[in-house]
Amino acid sequence: MTAAARAGAAGPSRILIACMPKSGSTFLSDLISALPDFKRAKFSPTPAGGRQHELDEACLDNAGSGNFVGQVHVLNSDWTAKMCKDHRLKPVVLVRSLPDAIVSMRDHVRREGGVGPIFQADPHRRVLDDAALEEMIVRFQAPWYVNFYMSWRNAPGTLMISYEELTADPQRILREIVDFAGAAVDDRAIARAVAEVQERRENRFNVGVVGRGAKLQPDILRELVALFDFYPEAAEDPYVRGVRAQAAAALEGRSAPPLGRVAIRPPELAPAAAVRPRRLSQALAFARRHGYQITLIAFGILYWLWPNDLIPDDEPLGRIDDASFLIILSFLAGRVSKRTPALRDLPKYLWRFAGRRLRFTA
Numbered sequence: 001m002t003a004a005a006r007a008g009a010a011g012p013s014r015i016l017i018a019c020m021p022k023s024g025s026t027f028l029s030d031l032i033s034a035l036p037d038f039k040r041a042k043f044s045p046t047p048a049g050g051r052q053h054e055l056d057e058a059c060l061d062n063a064g065s066g067n068f069v070g071q072v073h074v075l076n077s078d079w080t081a082k083m084c085k086d087h088r089l090k091p092v093v094l095v096r097s098l099p100d101a102i103v104s105m106r107d108h109v110r111r112e113g114g115v116g117p118i119f120q121a122d123p124h125r126r127v128l129d130d131a132a133l134e135e136m137i138v139r140f141q142a143p144w145y146v147n148f149y150m151s152w153r154n155a156p157g158t159l160m161i162s163y164e165e166l167t168a169d170p171q172r173i174l175r176e177i178v179d180f181a182g183a184a185v186d187d188r189a190i191a192r193a194v195a196e197v198q199e200r201r202e203n204r205f206n207v208g209v210v211g212r213g214a215k216l217q218p219d220i221l222r223e224l225v226a227l228f229d230f231y232p233e234a235a236e237d238p239y240v241r242g243v244r245a246q247a248a249a250a251l252e253g254r255s256a257p258p259l260g261r262v263a264i265r266p267p268e269l270a271p272a273a274a275v276r277p278r279r280l281s282q283a284l285a286f287a288r289r290h291g292y293q294i295t296l297i298a299f300g301i302l303y304w305l306w307p308n309d310l311i312p313d314d315e316p317l318g319r320i321d322d323a324s325f326l327i328i329l330s331f332l333a334g335r336v337s338k339r340t341p342a343l344r345d346l347p348k349y350l351w352r353f354a355g356r357r358l359r360f361t362a
Helices: 003-009 025-033 057-061 078-086 098-111 123-127 130-140 142-152 163-168 170-181 187-200 218-230 238-251 278-289 291-305 320-338 343-361
Strands: 014-019 038-040 067-072 089-095 159-162
Touching: 014 025, 014 170, 025 038, 025 067, 025 089, 025 170, 025 187, 057 078, 078 089, 089 142, 089 163, 089 170, 098 123, 098 130, 098 142, 098 218, 098 238, 130 142, 130 218, 142 218, 159 163, 159 170, 163 170, 170 187, 218 238, 291 320
Parallel strands: 014 067, 014 089, 038 067, 089 159
Antiparallel strands: none
């Protein structure tokens, strides 16, 4: 089954860009959101005061239906995997050469500074000379980069790409992502999206400059690649070998080789036999998001239709209890709309809700 045929039968394409900082994620999000029927979504609250990036269930619930993409500097974890499974997100993992990322982060701190979730880059750090600021970034931020990579390297059902691949051939990378996500987008639409975003230049993508990390101080380069010494199981990964080769070339005064492909294995695509019809898939997703409300309203309607309830319907006031019960359940459905947990949690939620009301009246 082709990607287009698979997309026509599958549900909406929802793409998570799990990314290193300064890896071209805004540029990639712009490319994907410029595709037909795609939009940008918010997967986590705007970080403030050093808050760590995590997938937020409320934000994912509010993302709505259809095709969308969101970017988050998020490590892979049990919670991340659960959110990806529950909300049918397809993770695209975006990495970058570590030496280049350090230089780009140095420039970012110079321009913007701020208190981030990884290290404190308050304004007076901007006056540090390049060597001192790069050393600070290597000691505080580079371990997070390595941890990010190690958390995602063996994650199933992911597509790992690099900043270098993205800058060299954005149209090919966008084609790979579209196929991986199972979206029905033809090559002409992809070409138009790339041309539109490159012409607009309304993003933080710095013209795809690669190789600037070769100018880092030798001690910083050695300290940077030594971080991978603690993970011998990753020594033969294309990404780790590429970073080591670039650092070695810089230390020897040679031009750094391109990072190349970083994927450890081909991305896992959903088998055609497991694909659900599009409308059924959308209905099931709606039911998962609004399970509380659907259940409560259904109870109210069933009670209305039941002729022999508390006050039988053939009595003079037979519809009073029906209307009251339906109004109460509709009110409860509205109250729980702020948070829509799984349908299986409904009895537990209602028990807690009733307990709080009983304690209040007592």
